Amino acid sequence: MSERRNPVDVLLRRLDPEVPVPSYGHPGDAGLDLVTTEAADLAPGERAVLPTGISLALPDGYAAFVHPRSGLAARCGLALVNAPGTVDAGYRGEIKVIVVNLDPRESVRFERFDRIAQLVVQQVEKVRFHEVAELPGSARAEGGFGSTGGHAAVGGSTGGNEYASVGADREGQ
Numbered sequence: 001m002s003e004r005r006n007p008v009d010v011l012l013r014r015l016d017p018e019v020p021v022p023s024y025g026h027p028g029d030a031g032l033d034l035v036t037t038e039a040a041d042l043a044p045g046e047r048a049v050l051p052t053g054i055s056l057a058l059p060d061g062y063a064a065f066v067h068p069r070s071g072l073a074a075r076c077g078l079a080l081v082n083a084p085g086t087v088d089a090g091y092r093g094e095i096k097v098i099v100v101n102l103d104p105r106e107s108v109r110f111e112r113f114d115r116i117a118q119l120v121v122q123q124v125e126k127v128r129f130h131e132v133a134e135l136p137g138s139a140r141a142e143g144g145f146g147s148t149g150g151h152a153a154v155g156g157s158t159g160g161n162e163y164a165s166v167g168a169d170r171e172g173q
């Protein structure tokens with residue numbers, strides 16, 4: 001069994017005196033639930049920047065990422081426009097969540113203190129670039145953007161086929 005690491009200490013400021021301190025739903029969860037401090041009603045296709053009532057001072061070498069909640073995505077079609085949102089260690093402003101209602105028909109209503117997203121705190125590396133004329137070879141080389149097959153069906157013209165479908169990938173199985 002791997003050793004359990006101690007939690008990272010993070011300074012938190014409540015900008016709304018009543019907002020709950022974000023917490024993990026279960027031991028072992030990666031995300032801390034974030035709430036909105038403002039009620040909101042999003043029509044189909046509408047987006048909003050919702051306040052969470054908290055600001056942080058993350059230690060240098062860390063960042064926090066604002067991730068969607070799968071329940072809201074599955075039930076309401078709620079997405080984050082910039083998922084995952086990046087909260088820099090030096091950011092001291094209010095953490096905000098940029099939501100969009102992707103449901104084509106139904107509105108999404110949030111009440112004050114509804115949980116709208118989750119925050120994942122992670123260590124992040126800093127890089128130093130070394131510019132070269134040629135990069136070392138690799139198995140993938142420049143293949144990408146679907147080079148291994150397995151694409152979901154999408155509408156539109158794909159060079160004579162009406163749909164590009166996952167079937168193309170199944171043929172090889």
Ligand SMILES: O=c1ccn([C@H]2C[C@H](O)[C@@H](COP(=O)(O)OP(=O)(O)OP(=O)(O)O)O2)c(=O)[nH]1
Binds near residue numbers: 082085098
């Ligand atoms: O979902 C998000 C994304 C960002 N932020 C805050 C924290 C982050 O440190 C800051 C800047 O975010 P980002 O770098 O993604 O935005 P930008 O458009 O590049 O703005 P800037 O020029 O301020 O970096 O905004 C949030 O509160 N929520």
Ligand SMILES: [Mg+2]
């Ligand atoms: Mg930026």
